[in-house]
Amino acid sequence: MTTMNQPVASAAEQEIERLMTLHPKGFDLSLERITRLLEVLGNPHLKLPPVIHVAGTNGKGSCTAFCRALLEAGGYAVHVHTSPHLVRWHERFRIGVKGGRGQLVDDALLADALRRVGDANAGQMITVFEILTAATFLIFSEQPADAVVLEVGLGGRFDATNVITDPAVSVIMPIALDHQAYLGDKVELIAAEKAGIMKRRCPVVVGAQEFDAAREVLVATAERLGCPLSIYGQDFSAHEEFGRLIYQDEDGLQDLPLPRLPGRHQFANAAAAIRAVKAAGFTVTDATMEKAMGMVEWPARLQKLVEGKLLEFAPPGSEIWLDGGHNPAGGEVIAEAMAAFEERHPRPLYLVTGMINTKDPVGYFRAFADLGEHVFTVRIRDSEAGLDPVVLANAAFDAGLVAEPAGSTIEALQEITRRQLPGSPPPRILIGGSLYFAGNVLADNGTPPV
Template sequence: MNVLRPDGMFPMTKSAAEREIDRLMTLHPKGFDLSLGRIRRLLEKLGNPQDRLPPVIHIAGTNGKGSAAAFSRALLEASGRTVHVHTSPHLVNWHERYRIGAPGGGRFVEDEVFADAIRRVGTANDGQTITVFEILTAVGFLLFSEHPADVAIVEVGLGGRFDATNVIENPAACAIMPVSLDHEAYLGDRVELIAAEKAGIIKRGRPVVVGAQDSDGARDVIVGTAERLGAPAYVHGQDFIAFEENGRLIYQDEDGLLDLPPPRLPGRHQFANAAAAIATVKAAGFSLGVADVEKAMQTVEWPGRLQKLSSGRLTDFAPRGAELWLDGGHNPGASVVIAEAIVEQEERFPRPLFLICGMINTKDQTNFFRAFEGMARHVFTVPVNMSEASVPNTVLAAHAAEAGLSAEPVASIENALLLLRDNWDEADTPPRILICGSLYLAGEVLRLNGTPPK
């Protein structure tokens, strides 16, 4: 992947860090291989940097863990704390995975600092068998151990129990966000099995926050694990809750009630994500003033998740006056909350809905589309150019049709937007266009639009 020009439009020469990562990909082509043995061996050679981090908030879940990390960061920074953040995957540039804490707000890791850390970790690994994700997780621990901060937020990559981030032995708090079916080949084909994998991040005696779960079975597995380990559990709907009242976010726990502005991130599901983050930050031992929480709700950012694109190159391809939305959610659980959020927009301002969708072949494509049955007027299916696992657009269109949607394959996002624009009657209400189905696709959109994450 290439570094963007400052305007985000066209690729430049690859950065030093990207060249190092390309070399790693050649040396270690293996993708997922869930195990902790390799990462522990490597971290031992590096002096166990994961043991020298500031207090860690560790977050797992099928959906919502990235939003919970974003809310947690916003809450902590609003209270004046410096915060490291490790998330994955990235959308446009690898540097997005590592936000280094600094007064006034963290910044993505500088390229030479990143490249140097990759080289040192690669040297320590000394050609041993390992996955690139494991090396890059070690890079994150090394970076965070060498830069002072008050807190580190670490998002699980895949699963939990055997995820490379699960070498953190004494987190300040863990959070497990909504669990649903995804990555079944690695985690199991029942939500209870997946919940057990996510619950693997819970540590004996350390607090865990259980986000809003659609499945009673998943919640029971997580709470049962916490009880077995003597980990204090704070459960959504039991120990804390959030709901909308008169357009405001009402949060309540044993300390009382907070009447807050609605989260800046759209969708009612973000009320529950915000609540989980508040509960997690408090469970980790950090005090929050009312003004801090209010500020966090108004400043939180999480690109590629129900992000409204109001300017940029791609917006110029759309019909005049159209709304253009982007979401990287890629499993049936995510599509349900995305569809619900679009319904909220529809209630405020009705518009005909069109989807531009690309997906990869490890995802449940037909059931992803089912959430939009009766909502979407038409689906344009496109290839996901950033992934070798892209579903052919013709095949994806067939899956959309199987879910009861009108669909056709097109060559690109730009082609879909131009088709809409060229055939749109300007006397009609401008459409609402949702680009969705893959984080790879979301990254491609932000790159093409010239609006990469900052």
């Protein structure tokens, strides 16, 4: 039976559901299966416009969004591949529009590509992510555009997107510990996996790196491959000055508006994107950069919820933020942003958190130990990997926070409302801990990405 919360699946969604019953949902890092499949499809990955290939533990999605904004501000048509999606599978495939804003893929176009990929695979062992990646290349090769911004799914070296042989530029964003089961338990090992997207003599941009060991691996790999190399803090940089973003590279200094995406961490993400788009050979003017800072968008990355169904359950005047950051390094940049908000406009901070079981919840929560008033933990819907809210609340307690489980995001917001004292300032509420949880929230709020 279909309910209001279970809309009828579209043709593309039905095709994906069918493929998921036939093939494993998780990651099995290898390039053999996708290479074989793409060959049957006529190697569409070799027929793409110039590719900006983006890897990293944190910030790769924001860098992708800035690259898209810069290219679109310059009038270019740009295809964009991101993962995971938040609410609908279609979000992974954005089709470029010349002189305009890229649009999420048409359902019929996606369904047709998925059927063709499924037929070409002919029942062979493959993962769903590999099928989706093959569909990405098929769609992007058949729709005209000036550029492709291609976000890595997991790692780099053996990620399904890494069949690209000559990227216009490879971008490596900040590296931290994450997905240790797949990528290794040291930042040097993870950096080596991410560096796998670098190709001989193709330009490389290294974004801001917290760990010297990671940066050293990336630089050494680029130099070994003879790649023209740009390093954040050495060849380009960005900082805030008098409420403006100052970007600097060998072309000089640009005085820009602060990015529309909040948080100081976005300054370095914006800088990496500017450098990447330039390194890829596209024209980037002062006017283009100025326009891009004001039009960049990236749902569930410190996204302020200003409309939607959930707002009616929170105390009137509440400030509600949504962020999918899910590892300790992500927690630190989000907590830094919350602290900056608190300094300017003090409010009690509540966390509503859902996480999956491959993450480090104590490490994530520790960043908020001196900020959070109270944590409500919620189970992620439609995820076998979602952490039990009681286990998650205990992790928050271990990190020094007061926490309790809640039955849903709505229940958590209702409890925050119940605790609101007369005359006290409306709270600041941070909802997050996982992109999958953020997707649940955007769906419940009736504000999916478009």
